[in-house]
Amino acid sequence: MISRVVRSRLLGALIGVMLISWSSLSMAKSLPINTRLGGDFELPSTLKTEAGNPGKLAKLSDFKGKVVLLNFGYTHCPDICPMVLARMTQIVKRLGDDAKEVQGVFITFDPNRDTAERLSEYIPYFNKTFVGFTGTEAQIAQAAKQYGVIYLPQRGESEAGLLFSHSDFIYLLDRQGRVRALFATDEPLDKMANDVRSLIAEE
Amino acid sequence: MKFFQIVAIVSTLFLSVFAQAGKLTAEGGWVRAVPPVSKNTAAYLTLKNGSKKDEVLLHLSSKAAKHTELHTIVVEPNGAKKMQKMPHATIKAGTELEMKPGGYHVMLIDLVKPLKEGDTVELEFIFQHAGKLSLSLPVKMSEDKAEGGHHHHHH
Numbered sequence: 497m498i499s500r501v502v503r504s505r506l507l508g509a510l511i512g513v514m515l516i517s518w519s520s521l522s523m524a525k526s527l528p529i530n531t532r533l534g535g536d537f538e539l540p541s542t543l544k545t546e547a548g549n550p551g552k553l554a555k556l557s558d559f560k561g562k563v564v565l566l567n568f569g570y571t572h573c574p575d576i577c578p579m580v581l582a583r584m585t586q587i588v589k590r591l592g593d594d595a596k597e598v599q600g601v602f603i604t605f606d607p608n609r610d611t612a613e614r615l616s617e618y619i620p621y622f623n624k625t626f627v628g629f630t631g632t633e634a635q636i637a638q639a640a641k642q643y644g645v646i647y648l649p650q651r652g653e654s655e656a657g658l659l660f661s662h663s664d665f666i667y668l669l670d671r672q673g674r675v676r677a678l679f680a681t682d683e684p685l686d687k688m689a690n691d692v693r694s695l696i697a698e699e
Numbered sequence: 700m701k702f703f704q705i706v707a708i709v710s711t712l713f714l715s716v717f718a719q720a721g722k723l724t725a726e727g728g729w730v731r732a733v734p735p736v737s738k739n740t741a742a743y744l745t746l747k748n749g750s751k752k753d754e755v756l757l758h759l760s761s762k763a764a765k766h767t768e769l770h771t772i773v774v775e776p777n778g779a780k781k782m783q784k785m786p787h788a789t790i791k792a793g794t795e796l797e798m799k800p801g802g803y804h805v806m807l808i809d810l811v812k813p814l815k816e817g818d819t820v821e822l823e824f825i826f827q828h829a830g831k832l833s834l835s836l837p838v839k840m841s842e843d844k845a846e847g848g849h850h851h852h853h854h
């Protein structure tokens with residue numbers, strides 16, 4: 497009799513442990529808030545002014561309420577920047593209907609060549625909803641600093657002319673504009689899409 | 700030096716490319732489609748040296764661009780990535796040179812005309828031993844596999 501009680505208690509405890517571990521496994525860990533990086537900026541964008549030309553001043557915080565995928569680059573970049581933009585495009589594609597909850601943002605660190613006009617011919621090629629930002633060198637330097645972005649012009653032996661050595665993270669921002677994840681170029685797309693979904697679910 | 704006839708099989712369905720010069724083969728090549736406003740792009744492929752001799756890629760060219768260069772990406776101590784022109788590349792006997800986004804690539808500078816998805820780009824490589832290797836690569840928006848970070852090759 498006693499042994500049966502002990503056994504059933506043991507069984508109960510075992511089931512309890514299993515339930516706890518199951519629920520902690522199934523409940524995805526929420527992404528930590530990065531308090532070191534991020535912040536708002538207001539810059540000329542690829543959005544159209546009232547006159548109908550690209551260059552409308554916009555803030556990152558205008559996209560508050562949406563999950564943001566943000567990256568820095570330059571349009572004369574032949575390898576890394578189009579790869580990163582293509583990766584952002586593919587994440588958004590994976591989201592299906594949830595894509596409308598996401599805003600892609602590109603900030604150039606080559607504002608002398610990347611005017612709002614040029615950006616508006618370049619960025620929509622990857623995804624029509626993505627918005628590009630440019631500005632003065634000082635404005636760009638400030639925004640880059642907020643996100644810990646490094647970019648250094650370099651003249652090498654290449655016929656490609658002015659190139660930059662630069663960092664290439666995709667920043668994942670939640671609906672409040674807080675940095676929640678940095679994605680390197682070898683981060684699997686499915687994992688990134690899952691992280692985006694977890695922020696969409698946050699409300 | 701023996702010159703082998705070009706063998707390039709382009710399958711538009713699977714977008715796979717295979718070309719060969721002697722014991723040197725090229726696989727899985729593609730060229731990145733870029734917006735018409737963009738004058739530069741990159742080509743990616745894997746070169747396999749199946750011979751017992753080290754092979755050197757001496758020269759490369761394409762009619763699609765004014766300049767064709769071999770580049771690699773170097774990660775600097777601060778984490779920034781820097782693109783660097785390589786005068787040539789050595790592929791040791793029995794090994795391969797994998798070109799992929801963020802690594803070795805063929806830079807096409809000053810495109811003669813914009814490239815769009817579905818176009819093909821002709822490339823010509825000259826190797827020290829295998830001689831000439833010509834191939835035509837499909838233009839694609841991206842290679843999902845290469846950009847998913849799923850496969851990692853270490854050399």
Ligand SMILES: [Cu+2]
Nearest residue numbers: 575770782806
């Ligand atoms: Cu390059």
